[in-house]
Amino acid sequence: MMTREQLGQSQRWVVKIGSALITDEGRGLDQAALTDWAEQVARLSREGREIILVSSGAVAEGMSRLGLKQRPKALYALQAAAAVGQMGLIQAYESIFQRHGLHAAQVLLTHDDLANRRRYLNARSTLRTLMEMRAIPVVNENDTVATEEIRFGDNDTLAALVCNLVEASMLVILTDQEGLFDADPRAQTEANLVSEGWASDVALQKLVAPRFGALGSGGMATKLSAAARAARSGTHTIIASGRQPRILERLAAGENLGTLLRPDREPVAARKQWIAGQLVSRGQLILDAGAADVIRSAGRSLLAVGVTEVKGKFSRGDVVTCVAPDGVAIARGLVNYGADEARRIKGHRAEKIAAILGYVDELELIHRDNLVLL
Numbered sequence: 001m002m003t004r005e006q007l008g009q010s011q012r013w014v015v016k017i018g019s020a021l022i023t024d025e026g027r028g029l030d031q032a033a034l035t036d037w038a039e040q041v042a043r044l045s046r047e048g049r050e051i052i053l054v055s056s057g058a059v060a061e062g063m064s065r066l067g068l069k070q071r072p073k074a075l076y077a078l079q080a081a082a083a084v085g086q087m088g089l090i091q092a093y094e095s096i097f098q099r100h101g102l103h104a105a106q107v108l109l110t111h112d113d114l115a116n117r118r119r120y121l122n123a124r125s126t127l128r129t130l131m132e133m134r135a136i137p138v139v140n141e142n143d144t145v146a147t148e149e150i151r152f153g154d155n156d157t158l159a160a161l162v163c164n165l166v167e168a169s170m171l172v173i174l175t176d177q178e179g180l181f182d183a184d185p186r187a188q189t190e191a192n193l194v195s196e197g198w199a200s201d202v203a204l205q206k207l208v209a210p211r212f213g214a215l216g217s218g219g220m221a222t223k224l225s226a227a228a229r230a231a232r233s234g235t236h237t238i239i240a241s242g243r244q245p246r247i248l249e250r251l252a253a254g255e256n257l258g259t260l261l262r263p264d265r266e267p268v269a270a271r272k273q274w275i276a277g278q279l280v281s282r283g284q285l286i287l288d289a290g291a292a293d294v295i296r297s298a299g300r301s302l303l304a305v306g307v308t309e310v311k312g313k314f315s316r317g318d319v320v321t322c323v324a325p326d327g328v329a330i331a332r333g334l335v336n337y338g339a340d341e342a343r344r345i346k347g348h349r350a351e352k353i354a355a356i357l358g359y360v361d362e363l364e365l366i367h368r369d370n371l372v373l374l
C-alpha cells in the first residue's frame with residue numbers, strides 16, 4: 001500500500017479547486033488565494049511534477065462582473081455568466097504562471113467530448129502533449145455549450161474523468177472543509193474528520209448530506225463518487241482544505257492532511273474506463289440471476305439468453321446498463337444489437353440469433369471487453 005510520502009512524490013496530479021473555495025464569498029474570485037495555489041502548482045511543476053488544474057469559478061466570477069447577487073437559475077443565464085467569468089479565471093492563472101516562466105493552457109470540455117471515443121482520444125493526446133511541453137492545463141467545463149441533459153454540473157466528476165484520461169497518480173480535491181467528516185460539519189460542529197478510507201466504500205456515502213450551496217454545486221457526495229471514478233485508473237484521491245497554508249506543498253511532502261481515499265480494485269483497461277465514464281446510458285437490460293452472477297463474479301460476456309427484459313431505445317454501439325433481478329445496476333457496456341433486435345433475441349441462445357434476425361452481428365449481446373462492472 002502506498003504511503004502518504006510515496007503519494008506525495010508521485011508524478012502526475014490533477015488538482016481540483018472548487019467554487020466554494022475560489023470565490024470570495026460571492027464577490028468574484030479570491031485573487032490572493034488563487035495566486036497562492038497557482039504559485040504552489042508552479043513550484044511543484046518546476047520540481048518536475050506534471051500537474052493539471054481543474055478550476056471552478058467561472059460562474060461566480062461572471063456573477064460578480066455582471067453584478068448578479070444570486071446564482072442564476074436559468075441555464076442560459078448561468079452559461080452567459082460562465083462565459084464572462086471564464087475570462088477572469090484564465091487571466092488570473094495566465095498572469096501568475098507567466099511570472100514563473102510557465103504557460104497556462106485553457107482546456108474547456110463538455111461531456112460530449114468525452115463520450116465520443118475519437119474526441120476522447122484527441123483530448124487525451126492534447127493533455128499529454130501539454131504536459132510534455134510543461135504547460136499547465138487549466139480545465140473547466142465548457143459551460144457555454146453544455147446542455148442540461150449532458151452537463152457534468154460539478155467539477156468533481158470532470159476532474160475524475162480527467163484523471164482517467166491521463167492516468168493520474170493523484171487527484172487532489174481542494175474545498176472549503178478539511179476533508180470528509182462523519183457528518184456535515186456545517187450542520188454538526190462535533191463532526192470528526194475521516195483521515196483515510198477506500199474510494200468505493202458505500203458506508204462513506206451515508207456520511208454525506210446533499211447540499212446545494214450558493215456557489216458550489218456538488219457537495220461532498222460528488223467528491224466521493226469522483227474518488228470512486230478516479231480509482232478506476234488506479235488514482236488515489238485526497239480531499240483537503242484549500243485554506244490550509246501551503247496545502248499542495250505539504251501534501252507533496254507527505255503530510256497527513258485531509259481525507260485519503262485509496263483505490264480498492266485493480267485499475268481497469270483504458271477502454272473500460274472510457275465506457276464507465278459515460279454519464280448517459282441509453283437503455284437497460286434486465287438480467288436473470290445466472291447472468292448477473294457470471295458477469296459479477298466471472299467477468300464473462302453477456303449473452304442474450306440471460307436477458308429477461310429490454311428497456312429504452314438504443315442502437316448498436318450505445319452504452320446500456322445491466323441490471324440484476326433485484327433492480328441493482330451492476331455493469332455498463334457497449335451493446336452489439338439495437339433495442340428492437342435485443343428484444344427479439346432476449347432469452348434465446350446465441351445459435352438461434354441467425355434464425356430470429358436473419359443475420360448475426362456478434363454472438364454476445366455485450367462482449368466482456370466492452371463490459372465494465374459498476
Ligand SMILES: Nc1ncnc2c1ncn2[C@@H]1O[C@H](COP(=O)(O)OP(=O)(O)O)[C@@H](O)[C@H]1O
Nearest residue numbers: 018019020175181183184208209216218219220
Ligand atoms: N460529511 C461531510 N463532510 C464534509 N463536508 C460535507 C459533508 N456533507 C456535506 N458536506 C458539505 O460539502 C461542502 C463542500 O462541497 P461544495 O460546496 O460543492 O464545494 P466545492 O465547490 O469545493 O466543490 C461543504 O462545505 C459541506 O457543507
Ligand SMILES: N[C@@H](CCC(=O)OP(=O)(O)O)C(=O)O
Nearest residue numbers: 018019056057058059155217
Ligand atoms: N463550471 C463551473 C463550476 C461548477 C462548480 O461549481 O463545480 P464545483 O466546484 O464542483 O462545485 C464554473 O466554473 O463556475
